[in-house]
Amino acid sequence: MTRSLRWLAGAFLVAWPFVYSAPYPLHIVVVVLIWSFAYTSWSVMGRFGLLSLGHGGFMGIGAYVTALLWNYGGISPWIGIPLALLAGGLLAVLVAYPCFRFRITGHYFALVTLALGGIVLQVITATRDYTGGSLGYTPERYQGGSSLYALQFSGKTTWYLIALAVWAAGLYVWYRVDRSMLRYALEAISEDEDAAAATGVHVTAEKLKITVLSAVMTALGGALYCQYQMFISPDTVSGISISLQMVFAVVVGGIYVSLGPTVGAVITILLAEGLRVSFGTRAAGWDNLVYGVLLVLFIVFLPKGILGSLLDLRRTRGPAVARGA
Amino acid sequence: MGIVDIFLLEALINGVLLGGVLALLSLGLNLIFGVIDVVWICYAELIMLGMYGMYFLSGVYQAPIVLSAAVCIIGVGLLGVLLHLLVIAPLLGSPPINQLLATGGVLFFLQSAATVLFGVEFKNLGLRLPVLKVSGVFISYARLLAFGAAVIGMVLVYLFLTRTYTGAAIRAIAQDRQIMTLMGVDSRRIYLITSAIGGALAGLAACLLVLQYDVHPFVGLSFGPITFLICVLGGLGNFVGGFIAAFVFAEIISLGGLYFDLEWGYVFAFAFFIVMMFVRPQGLLARRS
Numbered sequence: 033m034t035r036s037l038r039w040l041a042g043a044f045l046v047a048w049p050f051v052y053s054a055p056y057p058l059h060i061v062v063v064v065l066i067w068s069f070a071y072t073s074w075s076v077m078g079r080f081g082l083l084s085l086g087h088g089g090f091m092g093i094g095a096y097v098t099a100l101l102w103n104y105g106g107i108s109p110w111i112g113i114p115l116a117l118l119a120g121g122l123l124a125v126l127v128a129y130p131c132f133r134f135r136i137t138g139h140y141f142a143l144v145t146l147a148l149g150g151i152v153l154q155v156i157t158a159t160r161d162y163t164g165g166s167l168g169y170t171p172e173r174y175q176g177g178s179s180l181y182a183l184q185f186s187g188k189t190t191w192y193l194i195a196l197a198v199w200a201a202g203l204y205v206w207y208r209v210d211r212s213m214l215r216y217a218l219e220a221i222s223e224d225e226d227a228a229a230a231t232g233v234h235v236t237a238e239k240l241k242i243t244v245l246s247a248v249m250t251a252l253g254g255a256l257y258c259q260y261q262m263f264i265s266p267d268t269v270s271g272i273s274i275s276l277q278m279v280f281a282v283v284v285g286g287i288y289v290s291l292g293p294t295v296g297a298v299i300t301i302l303l304a305e306g307l308r309v310s311f312g313t314r315a316a317g318w319d320n321l322v323y324g325v326l327l328v329l330f331i332v333f334l335p336k337g338i339l340g341s342l343l344d345l346r347r348t349r350g351p352a353v354a355r356g357a
Numbered sequence: 358m359g360i361v362d363i364f365l366l367e368a369l370i371n372g373v374l375l376g377g378v379l380a381l382l383s384l385g386l387n388l389i390f391g392v393i394d395v396v397w398i399c400y401a402e403l404i405m406l407g408m409y410g411m412y413f414l415s416g417v418y419q420a421p422i423v424l425s426a427a428v429c430i431i432g433v434g435l436l437g438v439l440l441h442l443l444v445i446a447p448l449l450g451s452p453p454i455n456q457l458l459a460t461g462g463v464l465f466f467l468q469s470a471a472t473v474l475f476g477v478e479f480k481n482l483g484l485r486l487p488v489l490k491v492s493g494v495f496i497s498y499a500r501l502l503a504f505g506a507a508v509i510g511m512v513l514v515y516l517f518l519t520r521t522y523t524g525a526a527i528r529a530i531a532q533d534r535q536i537m538t539l540m541g542v543d544s545r546r547i548y549l550i551t552s553a554i555g556g557a558l559a560g561l562a563a564c565l566l567v568l569q570y571d572v573h574p575f576v577g578l579s580f581g582p583i584t585f586l587i588c589v590l591g592g593l594g595n596f597v598g599g600f601i602a603a604f605v606f607a608e609i610i611s612l613g614g615l616y617f618d619l620e621w622g623y624v625f626a627f628a629f630f631i632v633m634m635f636v637r638p639q640g641l642l643a644r645r646s
Binding site for chain 2 (some may be wrong): 148158236280327332
């Protein structure tokens with residue numbers, strides 16, 4: 033994608049809600065953007081073979097810490113969200129550092145993160161006196177409508193712009209990682225840790241950096257989701273199914289390309305919404321049924337995902353195309 | 358005996374009984390990992406299907422319970438074979454992460470297939486087994502039965518692995534998969550047999566769990582993660598380690614549930630797992646290299 037085309041697309045995305053602002057499509061787009069950001073956050077580390085099945089835990093921390101601080105401490109999300117990000121980052125260090133230090137990789141790493149996600153979920157459920165448990169939790173409305181202080185807006189256009197900005201920032205982080213030495217270090221590590229260490233790569237530090245980055249971004253996604261939806265429950269922001277959903281969407285969209293997670297989010301959310309709108313409650317379960325089959329088919333036949341495979345196709349047929357568009 | 362001691366004793370005994378079931382759950386998964394080197398993330402969902410099988414055969418169609426149990430065990434065993442042929446076999450050569458994700462896709466599929474076919478309502482056999490009372494301690498009969506069947510199942514698998522030719526071949530493959538094919542063992546056949554046994558163990562677990570728990574499409578999520586953690590804690594593929602880890606986990610859950618809340622029991626168990634991963638990354642019984 034050329035530079036001018038990218039600016040054009042950006043301008044279109046910013047201007048779009050001012051021309052056409054029907055609430056339902058706008059809502060879907062906001063949800064897609066927030067999840068795209070969360071999926072991008074996962075793929076930042078997932079693309080290097082650091083398969084985390086516990087990112088739902090980071091998302092839950094982001095959402096619940098922000099909401100709890102607001103309700104119990106009256107702390108504005110402007111301070112609450114950074115604190116939530118800090119909590120997510122700390123948790124990541126706490127678990128990931130020993131993991132990397134003691135060379136827990138592959139299956140074992142995936143299962144440790146699975147345990148981490150399980151812990152966050154169970155803690156939220158167990159402290160039901162404060163978090164509402166599995167019934168969910170609602171941040172209190174600030175004096176009725178919109179307020180910048182409380183980061184609560186009734187207008188969807190405002191939320192659209194916020195989500196768009198965060199999503200674009202997520203893509204920018206992805207690019208920065210893609211162009212950094214960190215990327216080469218991590219690719220070397222994912223192929224052979226010993227060889228990477230022998231050539232002077234600090235394996236533990238590099239892996240820790242990317243994990244904390246990914247965890248903090250995911251926590252931000254959770255906080256954003258909480259502020260937008262004004263309702264969170266362990267099922268919607270935490271838990272193993274959310275973690276697996278992240279992995280699934282990224283794999284379908286394309287794990288090695290920047291817009292892959294976004295494509296994955298668009299496909300999965302449109303699929304779920306489409307089924308829900310056309311079949312109503314009878315559709316319950318059908319979306320995941322399709323996901324499951326697709327996931328297996330993708331892993332077997334298209335491990336690079338939809339966007340990744342399409343770009344590969346263009347690269348082999350057409351003239352040189354900008355990498356990772 | 359003081360009142361607290363009775364509760365403590367009851368929690369300890371229930372922990373042991375729960376441990377038996379967890380050990381059975383982890384046995385099938387361990388077998389598959391040890392031999393095929395694949396983690397079936399959807400293992401608990403196979404159990405969920407087995408539980409539905411029991412519910413429909415025994416609860417709805419009123420088939421004799423032993424007959425429906427046999428049908429379930431064989432049925433889930435066949436599902437295991439099917440899973441291997443359709444999903445695992447094409448991916449044997451690809452990175453382990455892809456195999457993990459593909460079985461994750463099967464998890465989604467089975468869960469939602471159950472939602473679509475059977476609905477999200479909680480269902481149970483409508484069969485309540487009596488509670489045994491031994492000097493003030495209450496022991497659930499269903500748990501006792503599950504424990505007994507789990508022990509018998511494990512002994513049978515142990516005998517099969519150590520006393521038969523096929524069992525020896527399975528153990529040999531687990532040790533070195535390249536050499537064994539040179540020695541004239543058909544690894545594909547061994548993989549199929551292992552998948553069938555793993556599935557059958559899931560079926561057996563389903564028959565026992567349905568006596569104690571309601572079945573619903575998401576029931577797998579409630580004991581799936583714990584099963585994986587037990588296998589990892591014991592050292593993936595290490596049967597004895599998995600056996601011990603199951604009892605350790607069950608006692609933590611049971612005692613944590615006694616002194617705090619059931620969820621806190623799980624939190625402690627998960628936290629214990631993470632700490633143990635750092636202390637003994639290769640499992641409880643592994644020697645540190």
